[in-house]
Amino acid sequence: MRLINVKAILDISEGGEVDDETQILVEQSGKIAYAILSHCWGRPQEEVHFKDMEDLARMDRALREKLQLRSGYQKILMSCEQARKDQLQWVWVDTCCINKESSAELTEAINSMFRWYENSHRCYAYLHDVSDTIFPTNRGEERAESRILSKWFTRGWTLQELIAPKDVQFFNKHWTVIGDKRSLALSLERITRVPARVLKNGLSSHPSPSVAQIMSWACDRETTREEDRAYSLLGLFGVYMPMLYGEGRNAFRRLQLEIIRMSNDHSIFAWDMAGGRIGQSGSVLADDPSFFRDCHDIVRTKPHENEILRRLERGEDEGGLSSAEPLNTFIVTNGGIQIRLSLRPYRGSPSVFRATLECNRRGSPIGIDLASYESTFYRYLGANGVVRPIPEFREIYLAYGEKVHQVTFKLDARTISYSGFDCCGIFPYDKASSQNSFTLSNAFDLVIIVYANDSVNFARFAVALGCCFGQDWVHIICDEPLDQGTWLSWEDFAKNVYEEAWTAGPDHARKIAETRSEWSLLIKHAHVPRSIWGVDVINYGRQMSDSDGCTVMVDVVQCTGCCKPPTGWQILHGSVKADPDLPGLMIHTTHSANMDHHDLLVDGIQVRFLAVWSSPGLEVTTVGGILIIETSNAKAISSKKSNRWLPGLP
Numbered sequence: 001m002r003l004i005n006v007k008a009i010l011d012i013s014e015g016g017e018v019d020d021e022t023q024i025l026v027e028q029s030g031k032i033a034y035a036i037l038s039h040c041w042g043r044p045q046e047e048v049h050f051k052d053m054e055d056l057a058r059m060d061r062a063l064r065e066k067l068q069l070r071s072g073y074q075k076i077l078m079s080c081e082q083a084r085k086d087q088l089q090w091v092w093v094d095t096c097c098i099n100k101e102s103s104a105e106l107t108e109a110i111n112s113m114f115r116w117y118e119n120s121h122r123c124y125a126y127l128h129d130v131s132d133t134i135f136p137t138n139r140g141e142e143r144a145e146s147r148i149l150s151k152w153f154t155r156g157w158t159l160q161e162l163i164a165p166k167d168v169q170f171f172n173k174h175w176t177v178i179g180d181k182r183s184l185a186l187s188l189e190r191i192t193r194v195p196a197r198v199l200k201n202g203l204s205s206h207p208s209p210s211v212a213q214i215m216s217w218a219c220d221r222e223t224t225r226e227e228d229r230a231y232s233l234l235g236l237f238g239v240y241m242p243m244l245y246g247e248g249r250n251a252f253r254r255l256q257l258e259i260i261r262m263s264n265d266h267s268i269f270a271w272d273m274a275g276g277r278i279g280q281s282g283s284v285l286a287d288d289p290s291f292f293r294d295c296h297d298i299v300r301t302k303p304h305e306n307e308i309l310r311r312l313e314r315g316e317d318e319g320g321l322s323s324a325e326p327l328n329t330f331i332v333t334n335g336g337i338q339i340r341l342s343l344r345p346y347r348g349s350p351s352v353f354r355a356t357l358e359c360n361r362r363g364s365p366i367g368i369d370l371a372s373y374e375s376t377f378y379r380y381l382g383a384n385g386v387v388r389p390i391p392e393f394r395e396i397y398l399a400y401g402e403k404v405h406q407v408t409f410k411l412d413a414r415t416i417s418y419s420g421f422d423c424c425g426i427f428p429y430d431k432a433s434s435q436n437s438f439t440l441s442n443a444f445d446l447v448i449i450v451y452a453n454d455s456v457n458f459a460r461f462a463v464a465l466g467c468c469f470g471q472d473w474v475h476i477i478c479d480e481p482l483d484q485g486t487w488l489s490w491e492d493f494a495k496n497v498y499e500e501a502w503t504a505g506p507d508h509a510r511k512i513a514e515t516r517s518e519w520s521l522l523i524k525h526a527h528v529p530r531s532i533w534g535v536d537v538i539n540y541g542r543q544m545s546d547s548d549g550c551t552v553m554v555d556v557v558q559c560t561g562c563c564k565p566p567t568g569w570q571i572l573h574g575s576v577k578a579d580p581d582l583p584g585l586m587i588h589t590t591h592s593a594n595m596d597h598h599d600l601l602v603d604g605i606q607v608r609f610l611a612v613w614s615s616p617g618l619e620v621t622t623v624g625g626i627l628i629i630e631t632s633n634a635k636a637i638s639s640k641k642s643n644r645w646l647p648g649l650p
Helices: 006-013 050-054 061-068 071-085 103-118 142-148 157-163 185-192 196-201 211-217 250-262 307-313 414-419 490-515
Strands: 002-005 025-027 035-038 090-092 122-126 168-171 177-180 298-300 331-333 336-346 349-361 364-373 376-379 392-398 406-412 422-427 437-441 444-453 459-468 471-478 521-527 533-546 549-558 570-573 586-591 598-602 605-609 619-623 626-630 635-639
Touching: 002 006, 006 071, 025 050, 035 071, 035 103, 035 157, 061 071, 071 090, 071 122, 103 157, 122 157, 157 185, 157 196, 185 196, 211 298, 250 331, 349 490, 364 392, 364 490, 406 459, 414 549, 422 490, 437 444, 437 459, 444 490, 444 549, 459 490, 459 533, 459 549, 471 490, 471 521, 471 533
Parallel strands: 035 090, 035 122, 122 168, 376 392, 406 549
Antiparallel strands: 002 025, 002 090, 168 177, 298 349, 331 336, 336 349, 336 392, 349 364, 364 376, 406 437, 422 444, 444 459, 459 471, 521 533, 521 570, 533 549, 586 598, 598 605, 619 626, 626 635
């Protein structure tokens, strides 16, 4: 490491003669006593950088005097003054002891930073914005609160600079000593949430902190560069990795993968314990340290301490386990993180599971929700309902890569007004760019559109549009009155539907994927309770629209009320490609007994199609039980079973 020659700096400051060959920065190796500065960087033009310090002895006197006026130089000078009092000959300061123009040197320095602070004889923590000489004893007091609002406590890099050194001395803006880390440990714990035992004895203190706990200490800290939120934590976890500035939050994902390669601590998956649906469902890795905000009291669990494992070892579960040892090992593969977990499915949602991790909070095991799609399990946020009591141990693959999916739903519900239905509203409100276009993105997103007919017996239903792990899906939910014929507001109905659809989203996505074949039209029917109405939804899918779009048509029809319960999606026709630019559903209004004509409402306009095979400009064909009627300017497809009409092209 490269250290500042304390004597040379003080000689220059005191006006002594300094030889041009004097080395201000000196390479040192092996065991050597040195002080190290922990501080907040000021403006770049106020700091002293590597080139400035390297040329200091040879610099023109006028330039040197100008440099000495910088606030950054004054920090270096005062550090050297304090080092002389402490009988130390060397000081390390991050602003000038690293040649940041060398990417190799910068990478080495960042990976070595924790060790350099840990090996220092004394660390000077300079709080440039604190005037008091005492630390607060009660965080809630107004005067105490003003004292702790030092920028030093909010920066990402200063977390390891607080924990790593054995001896940290705090100084205020006047370089008056406030106290040391050991004597101030309780106050520092209240300010930083780092336990006093860790501040006094380091990360090796017993019990050693879990990954989630360490992450929680960094949750509110900030860095100038987004990547530094990850790089500043390397030493706390004892991992090493190359610096790739420009990678953004992928740096934090790489950090977590490196931790997994070196540790079997399940608490790395235990983020978002408050259930706030932070971030997006998908990857089991967190986006940044703030996701661990509520994890300060999560500790690792040894297998023999886990009640579920004890039950399994006693043979109380059908699958059982001969040994719990496989739970302590998980590895990163190109197919996901391979791990063995205890899973309990949610009732009514066979694709969503509660997984029990090998960590606990105050003695209670920690669980997270996972959703299976194809061969991979994804982190699933916000599931609700009841889980089955008996767990099953399975070896699974957890998704850790960030795949951004986006789909635009084009909703055609123009014909429902002919049956007296209108759109009540859309939930969540910020999902609506219009009433017929919705762009949903990332691993899972959801929007609910509510329709109602208030004129006759109050009929209401909702259409849920979702994108789950890259698969678009659609679902219909019909409303029923509460006791004594009272109804929820449409907003409350939409919120209830949202919660229900959120938990069932992976199942809806899986069913769509299993039913749909290439270029297929999917149709689903549902009866609106206590009414003469039924709802038909036709899903064209992205294959039949464009690469990132999905066209959905909604129509309300009269039915007898004896509809069978919806059985899911049906393939309407396997060889017809739909054209989403044609008008909405073509409603069959009259049908001649001798099949000489069909009257249809085409986008609200009544049109008569003459079903005469020899009629000029008209072609009638049947394919797989579907009647296709084509004129020179329109085309319709009718299912013989339902007499429903919709646009389409071969």
